[in-house]
Amino acid sequence: MSGNRVYIFDTTLRDGEQAPGFSMNIEEKIAVAKQLAKLGVDVIEAGFPIASPGDFDAVAQVAREVKGPIIAGLARANPQDVERAAEALRYAEKKRIHTFIATSEIHMRYKLKMNPADVLQAAVSAVRLAKRYADDVEFSAEDATRSDIDFLCQVVEAVINAGATVINIPDTVGYAIPDEFGERISIIMNRVPNVDKATISVHCHNDLGLAVANSLAAVKAGARQVECTVNGIGERAGNASMEEIVMAIKTRNDFFGLSTGIKTQEIYRTSQLVSRVTGAYVQPNKAIVGKNAFAHEAGIHQHGVLSNPLTYEIMTPESVGVPSSKLVLGKHSGRHALRERLNSLGFDLDEATLSRVFEKFKVLSDKKKEVFDEDLIIIAEEELMAVPKAFELDYIQTTAGNRILPTATVSLKRGDEVFQDSAIGDGPVEASYNAIDRITGVPGKLLSYQIRAVTHGREALGEVTVKVKFNGVTVLGRGASTDIVEASVRAYLNAVNKYIYKREGEKPVKEQCE
Numbered sequence: 138m139s140g141n142r143v144y145i146f147d148t149t150l151r152d153g154e155q156a157p158g159f160s161m162n163i164e165e166k167i168a169v170a171k172q173l174a175k176l177g178v179d180v181i182e183a184g185f186p187i188a189s190p191g192d193f194d195a196v197a198q199v200a201r202e203v204k205g206p207i208i209a210g211l212a213r214a215n216p217q218d219v220e221r222a223a224e225a226l227r228y229a230e231k232k233r234i235h236t237f238i239a240t241s242e243i244h245m246r247y248k249l250k251m252n253p254a255d256v257l258q259a260a261v262s263a264v265r266l267a268k269r270y271a272d273d274v275e276f277s278a279e280d281a282t283r284s285d286i287d288f289l290c291q292v293v294e295a296v297i298n299a300g301a302t303v304i305n306i307p308d309t310v311g312y313a314i315p316d317e318f319g320e321r322i323s324i325i326m327n328r329v330p331n332v333d334k335a336t337i338s339v340h341c342h343n344d345l346g347l348a349v350a351n352s353l354a355a356v357k358a359g360a361r362q363v364e365c366t367v368n369g370i371g372e373r374a375g376n377a378s379m380e381e382i383v384m385a386i387k388t389r390n391d392f393f394g395l396s397t398g399i400k401t402q403e404i405y406r407t408s409q410l411v412s413r414v415t416g417a418y419v420q421p422n423k424a425i426v427g428k429n430a431f432a433h434e435a436g437i438h439q440h441g442v443l444s445n446p447l448t449y450e451i452m453t454p455e456s457v458g459v460p461s462s463k464l465v466l467g468k469h470s471g472r473h474a475l476r477e478r479l480n481s482l483g484f485d486l487d488e489a490t491l492s493r494v495f496e497k498f499k500v501l502s503d504k505k506k507e508v509f510d511e512d513l514i515i516i517a518e519e520e521l522m523a524v525p526k527a528f529e530l531d532y533i534q535t536t537a538g539n540r541i542l543p544t545a546t547v548s549l550k551r552g553d554e555v556f557q558d559s560a561i562g563d564g565p566v567e568a569s570y571n572a573i574d575r576i577t578g579v580p581g582k583l584l585s586y587q588i589r590a591v592t593h594g595r596e597a598l599g600e601v602t603v604k605v606k607f608n609g610v611t612v613l614g615r616g617a618s619t620d621i622v623e624a625s626v627r628a629y630l631n632a633v634n635k636y637i638y639k640r641e642g643e644k645p646v647k648e649q650c651e
Contacts, residue, residue: 143356143386143397145379146180146338146364147173149411150199151211152376153366154184159415160611162635164522166195167202172410173367174205175483176403178379180233182209182364186225187218191639193225200229207231207273214238214263223270233303234267236260237277240284240292253288260292261299268300275303277340282306282313282321290328297331303362304335308351311344311374319354326359338362341377343369348377353385356393367411368419368426380404380425380457388452405458406483406514413518416602416613418589425457460510468502475513482510484517493520504619505596512598515591515617527637528577531555533626535565547572547626566625573626577633581605581612588621601628607636 150166153159161169166183173181183199184192200208208229212218214236226232238249238260245251251259260276267274276296278289293304306325308318322339326332339355339362341348352363369378383399390396408426412418421429431454465478472495479486479494486494497516502508531548545568548557558575562568566586574580584604590597600617601624612635616627 140361141395142361143395144179144336144338144362145177145383145397145399146182146209146340146362147178147206147366147379148182148340148364148376149173149366149370149379150195151182151184152340152364152372153370153411153415155372156370156375156415156417159370159417160613161195161414162522162524162639163191163195163198164524165414167198168518168522169367169411169414170199170203172403172407174203175400176407177398177400178206179362179398180207180209182211182235184225185211187212187221193221196222196225197228200226200232204230207233209233209235209275212236212263212267214259216263216266219263219266219270223267226271231273232271233273233275234271235275235277235305236263236267237279237305238263239279240289241280242285243283244280257292257295261295264296264299264301273303274301275305275338276301277305277307279307280309282308282318283310286321286324290325293325294329294331297329297335302335303338304332305338305340305362305364306355306360307340307364308342308348309340311342311348313341313347313351314345315347315350315354318351319358322355322358322360336361338364340364342371343374343376346374348375349381349385352377352382353393356386356395368408368417368423370411370415370417378424380408384425384452384457401456402458403483405460409514410518413515413600413602413615414522414613416585416587416604416615418587418602431459465510465513466498466502466508467506468499470498470502470508478510479513479517482514482517484521486517486521490520501598501619505598507594507596509592511591515598515600519615519617524635524638526634527551528573528630528634530623530626530630531557533569533623535569535622537565537568543568545569545572547576549573549576549630565622569622569626570629573629573633577637579607579633579636581607581629581632581636583629584611586625588624591617599624601625603628603632605629605632605636607633610636610639612636612639 183196186193186196196210210222210226212222222234337360339360341351365377365379367379369375383397386393421427528549528551531550533547535545537543543564544561546559556576558572560568560571562571587602591600598617599621603614612632614628614632616624618624
């Protein structure tokens with residue numbers, strides 16, 4: 138690997154998905170993985186194959202369908218995990234088995250109940266087994282920042298001798314401080330005699346808000362792979378944010394003298410896709426991808442930016458792919474114009490998908506005078522990540538007011554059959570949800586409800602995201618419409634369909650790792 142290149146290992150589909158309520162179905166994982174490939178990440182960690190049948194299937198499908206990046210599967214340091222990961226990665230164009238075991242005293246004593254010698258042997262055995270299935274093997278020393286440095290160096294040397302090509306030093310619990318973490322990487326780089334035979338990687342959590350700072354300190358000390366997630370999603374306080382790391386290295390090339398292979402113009406679209414898939418929208422002041430990242434309200438700032446953007450902008454919106462909300466199409470626009478616009482937005486749709494998108498576009502353009510890029514992105518991504526629909530919305534009618542009992546009548550189609558029922562609630566949305574529960578026989582508990590305007594104006598498309606628990610399984614649903622009640626119904630029905638689709642599926646048994 139090049140000495141001045143930093144490789145980006147994206148774990149959005151594995152560590153990012155481990156955050157409560159962030160689980161993705163296979164279609165969503167494939168859509169995100171393909172966008173990550175377009176973004177130019179070097180490695181996609183697609184999941185933890187032994188954790189559940191669903192995780193195995195997702196890793197296997199990403200391995201089959203996504204070309205370009207290395208596809209990695211996670212495995213604990215035991216034969217069953219390693220062999221399951223190897224099986225899931227069988228058809229990958231480029232594959233990596235990523236195995237790990239904890240090396241800190243507290244983890245070895247209380248979680249693993251193993252002594253250091255046994256941990257060392259397990260690590261070496263796992264790497265040797267993984268090497269039988271893949272030339273590219275990564276080893277992670279879980280909780281490395283709280284591990285004894287002498288033992289950590291001993292493990293690193295041993296697994297490199299066993300064939301590991303990448304060594305990951307994770308700050309599993311977000312404990313490290315940048316100066317301290319950089320020093321730990323320097324010690325490993327200088328003390329381990331065979332360190333030049335492997336790439337040193339880091340994987341930092343954000344419990345103290347220092348994940349990006351720690352990652353950059355490690356890069357400065359010689360690490361050449363950074364493990365991160367889009368929007369910084371992940372367990373607890375999340376992971377190091379991919380977009381912040383990439384743009385820090387790019388913007389401060391004078392300081393780092395390094396580069397990545399990321400196509401930065403794809404950052405914003407990737408961020409938006411992950412937000413919609415997970416239902417975790419970034420806060421307005423989020424660096425790089427927040428809606429206020431390039432907004433200037435103070436008069437002195439506005440004057441400076443108008444005179445020369447570099448006065449208050451250290452990067453341009455265009456450099457990370459932030460679009461302008463411009464009118465692109467209207468009700469008289471044709472199929473060819475829609476295809477061209479979608480192509481320019483990065484969508485290459487087959488004829489069947491384009492037809493469904495065109496039909497939805499025509500319905501929307503009848504309701505809105507102006508259709509924006511953001512509207513088209515919502516429609517296209519809805520179709521690309523659609524799951525089989527057990528139930529489809531036929532119609533909805535509601536009555537509500539501050540002096541009447543809110544009531545909803547909902548009609549759903551299931552194949553050639555039509556079902557209708559009515560219910561009451563505290564408002565038209567709850568009444569609609571109660572009616573859907575009566576029709577489907579799948580009552581859900583609403584855990585969260587979010588609504589946002591996709592663009593501006595009174596006619597703006599409203600996107601609703603709900604988290605619903607069905608029989609102990611939490612599912613994310615999304616729906617969009619210019620009518621917020623309809624958008625709410627579509628979001629809830631999307632969650633119902635997802636639950637039915639995966640009803641026989643899994644309840645993942647994922648232990649906290651890295």
